[in-house]
Amino acid sequence: MTKINHTPDEMMTIAAARELKDGQICFVGIGLPSAAANLARLSHAPEIVLIYESGTLDTKPDILPLSIGDPELSESALTNESVPEMFRFWLQGGHINLGFLGGAQIDRFANINSTVIGNYSEPKVRLPGAGGAPEIATHCGEIFVIIRQSKRSFVEKVDFITSFGHGEGKNHRKRLGIDTKGPTKIITDLCIMEPEPDSFELIVTSIHSGVSREEISQSTGWEIRFANNINTTKAPSNIELGALRALQNRSLEATFLSKN
Amino acid sequence: MAKITDLKEAISESVIDGQTIALEGFTHLIPFAAGHEIIRQGKLDLTLIRMTPDIIYDQMIGMGCAKKLIFGWAGNPGVGSLHRFRDALENGWPKPLEIEEHSHAAMANAFDAGASGLPLAIFQGYKGVDLEKLNDKIKYITCPFSEQKLVAIPSIRPDVTIIHAQKSDQKGNVLIEGITGVQKEAVLAATCSIVTVEEIVEDLEATANSIIIPSWALNFVAEVPHGAYPSYAYGYYGRDNKFYTNWDKISRDREKFKSWVDINILKK
Numbered sequence: 001m002t003k004i005n006h007t008p009d010e011m012m013t014i015a016a017a018r019e020l021k022d023g024q025i026c027f028v029g030i031g032l033p034s035a036a037a038n039l040a041r042l043s044h045a046p047e048i049v050l051i052y053e054s055g056t057l058d059t060k061p062d063i064l065p066l067s068i069g070d071p072e073l074s075e076s077a078l079t080n081e082s083v084p085e086m087f088r089f090w091l092q093g094g095h096i097n098l099g100f101l102g103g104a105q106i107d108r109f110a111n112i113n114s115t116v117i118g119n120y121s122e123p124k125v126r127l128p129g130a131g132g133a134p135e136i137a138t139h140c141g142e143i144f145v146i147i148r149q150s151k152r153s154f155v156e157k158v159d160f161i162t163s164f165g166h167g168e169g170k171n172h173r174k175r176l177g178i179d180t181k182g183p184t185k186i187i188t189d190l191c192i193m194e195p196e197p198d199s200f201e202l203i204v205t206s207i208h209s210g211v212s213r214e215e216i217s218q219s220t221g222w223e224i225r226f227a228n229n230i231n232t233t234k235a236p237s238n239i240e241l242g243a244l245r246a247l248q249n250r251s252l253e254a255t256f257l258s259k260n
Numbered sequence: 261m262a263k264i265t266d267l268k269e270a271i272s273e274s275v276i277d278g279q280t281i282a283l284e285g286f287t288h289l290i291p292f293a294a295g296h297e298i299i300r301q302g303k304l305d306l307t308l309i310r311m312t313p314d315i316i317y318d319q320m321i322g323m324g325c326a327k328k329l330i331f332g333w334a335g336n337p338g339v340g341s342l343h344r345f346r347d348a349l350e351n352g353w354p355k356p357l358e359i360e361e362h363s364h365a366a367m368a369n370a371f372d373a374g375a376s377g378l379p380l381a382i383f384q385g386y387k388g389v390d391l392e393k394l395n396d397k398i399k400y401i402t403c404p405f406s407e408q409k410l411v412a413i414p415s416i417r418p419d420v421t422i423i424h425a426q427k428s429d430q431k432g433n434v435l436i437e438g439i440t441g442v443q444k445e446a447v448l449a450a451t452c453s454i455v456t457v458e459e460i461v462e463d464l465e466a467t468a469n470s471i472i473i474p475s476w477a478l479n480f481v482a483e484v485p486h487g488a489y490p491s492y493a494y495g496y497y498g499r500d501n502k503f504y505t506n507w508d509k510i511s512r513d514r515e516k517f518k519s520w521v522d523i524n525i526l527k528k
Contacts, residue, residue, distance in 0.1 A: 031338065054287055054439050055286070065338070066338035066501045066504065068337060071438075074288065080439050082444065082445070084442060086368070087364065087365040088369065088372070111388075123349070123350060126334075126345075126346050126349055128333050128335030128341070129332065130361070130363040130389075134386060134391070135365040139384070162390070164387055164388030164389055172388070177409070255501040256502060
């Protein structure tokens with residue numbers, strides 16, 4: 001047995017960062033997507049362009065922002081655009097090839113819920129809502145999703161479709177006149193899933209080092225299937241772990257130890 | 261020309277119970293001081309519009325100022341829920357809250373259309389999502405040229421818009437820098453507008469492409485240093501992320517919330 005010296009969250013963030021490449025123009029959600037995107041930029045993808053919906057274009061924060069419009073994002077950006085321009089010119093105009101989202105729930109066809117658990121008019125838990133996600137999900141060339149995996153978050157059918165993934169599967173996006181790819185990779189703390197060609201149902205394509213198939217099945221709210229040619233996600237290297245921990249430590253310090 | 265006055269007068273002369281008002285500022289330059297003045301003046305039955313309600317609307321909702329909220333994303337950024345908003349929605353405390361929910365793209369387009377004097381905003385969006393089934397303001401229009409199906413929503417035209425900015429000159433011309441959100445659009449879409457500024461200066465020292473709202477497009481300008489705190493003002497002070505994190509604890513409990521408001525807003 002090799003000793004595991006990383007947490008599942010670290011594995012997830014590092015696995016997601018590895019999927020990002022130089023040359024991508026990436027629309028970044030706050031929280032987990034932002035951590036992975038900045039880890040990629042500070043390590044193997046220094047030329048990746050990160051855009052946040054606050055209008056901060058090509059931003060290079062040294063610490064992780066708490067909010068979508070922190071001073072760190074604004075001050076390190078190439079420029080700050082107004083929010084209408086952000087959505088109209090840059091997103092709707094088709095300049096962004098990758099959207100990177102999180103969410104509270106995701107279903108077998110990668111539809112995302114960040115609005116409500118339970119009924120909309122009588123919510124069990126009211127979540128923040130849509131923000132930029134519905135249009136990010138259809139206007140970016142493709143979508144990556146990063147989300148912790150459990151039976152509560154990976155459900156047969158989401159309580160509310162905040163952002164459209166592959167709908168009911170097959171050619172549902174095309175039928176709605178959406179010509180972008182939608183979710184192509186779902187990165188969790190246990191594995192990576194991708195939509196199966198033709199059916200567009202999510203299947204596991206890579207299992208994180210040290211994780212079993214049973215764990216994945218037990219953490220999924222439907223009968224999850226595994227690809228025939230399945231990969232193992234390599235455990236984080238010391239360099240990757242060091243870069244992520246340094247980023248997270250200086251971000252925490254900036255938030256909680258600063259004198260305002 | 262804008263009237264240069266103090267915050268108390270700007271609010272009492274413009275905000276009337278039952279109006280539709282927008283306090284804008286996207287994470288940056290949120291007009292907290294103005295929101296607090298509205299709470300102090302006990303305004304009621306307001307329809308509040310904001311892309312991200314943030315802590316300021318959590319406070320106004322918790323103090324019973326709002327009957328309706330039009331919004332896109334109602335969370336405490338990076339922290340979690342807006343508990344006063346949720347308590348109003350889930351339990352009707354201190355009073356029931358009606359909601360009209362949109363995506364951010366929709367709201368940005370609707371402010372832009374309002375500022376442009378249009379009755380509606382047209383854009384591509386809401387494809388395949390459930391909001392579209394629940395919000396009866398989301399409709400469709402066919403492009404007469406391409407026959408594409410496009411989303412149509414009413415433009416936003418608030419009775420009053422309030423924003424915060426870095427500075428104005430003695431005439432009331434206002435300079436905004438950094439993340440500018442939908443502030444300019446929200447001001448130009450409104451019947452009446454108030455801008456609070458960090459300082460009133462002799463010379464704005466603006467460059468040729470600076471974002472300036474001319475005095476003659478505004479109604480009131482008031483100097484309110486630190487008026488965006490605990491959000492931030494680029495060039496003046498940073499965002500107090502520690503306060504945003506602490507708000508979770510303060511706002512979770514009704515009594516704790518009320519005593520915080522009492523000390524930090526009502527008695528100020």
